[in-house]
Amino acid sequence: MAKSNAKKxxxxxxxxxxxxxxxxxxxxxxxxxxxxxxxxxxxxxHRTKHKNRDSRQWENDSFCLPIFF
Structure with missing residues (x-):
């Protein structure tokens, strides 16, 4: 390879x-x-680290209503 003038x-x-x-x-x-x-x-x-990753978690739509006497 040739040398450049600056290197010379x-x-x-x-x-x-x-x-x-x-x-x-x-x-x-x-x-x-x-x-x-x-x-x-x-x-x-790991792009979606803190987003709601498991959408199946809330598909049930059931809830619990505690009744206290």
Whole structure:
């Protein structure tokens, strides 16, 4: 693979004993922040964590009326 002109200039600065500009880069410059991950099966299952998940629970429509004498 060919070297870019910028990389050649950086290597030349290091050979001449000057400071390498790569050392001044932020550690976050090496992260690829464009990557997106798709939802896993577990993520899809837990999407409705606190919603009414079991609708059959209320289908009975029965109620209890306590009568105290």
């Amino acid at each position: 200039q950086r290597e030349k600065l290091v050979r001449e004993g000057k400071r390498n500009p790569e050392n001044g880069r932020s550690p976050f410059a090496q992260f690829d922040l464009r990557t997106q991950r798709t939802k896993t099966k577990k993520d899809h299952l």
